[in-house]
Amino acid sequence: MSEDFQKKVEDAVMNPKNMGEMEGADAVGTVGASDCGDMVRMWFKFREEDGKKVIDKASFQAFGCETAIAVAGMATEMLKGKSVDEAMTLSGESMAKDLGPLPPMKIHCTQLVEGAMQTALKPFTQQGNTPSEPQEDCVSRAEASSQGLAPSLLEKMSQPEKGNTGSPKIVFLDEE
């Protein structure tokens, strides 16, 4: 891992952008990586612009490695002003481009951020069925346990977000 990469990650973690739960979010997505047990949740608020739904603001919480935290913060900035369909074309690696070349072992960390974004935004794409309110289901503790996640972490991530009526859905990314 290059010193430059490590320094950029540390800087981003020391000054995280848009970290924390968002009140009154329009969309929420949570993903977990079954191999490392890390989780990322992202919230989005939309606005209408020229008849299109665009991302007004985004925030995140990450229970995971520093790279996931750094990339999630960068993504919340990069996604502002993008339409939902534009955002859905972005990969985790492209949202992490300010970190420079990624060590191969850190690529999956960016995919966690990409997964959280896609989980939140998919219902709002042209192919998706826009829900009237955030829809979320909950993964059982047994299922989470079988995925190697600590119950306390799951419980933390399973808290319904304020202002949302659904219960959370945690999507586990496929292991490669």
Ligand code: FES
């Ligand atoms: Fe799990 Fe980075 S090591 S997200």
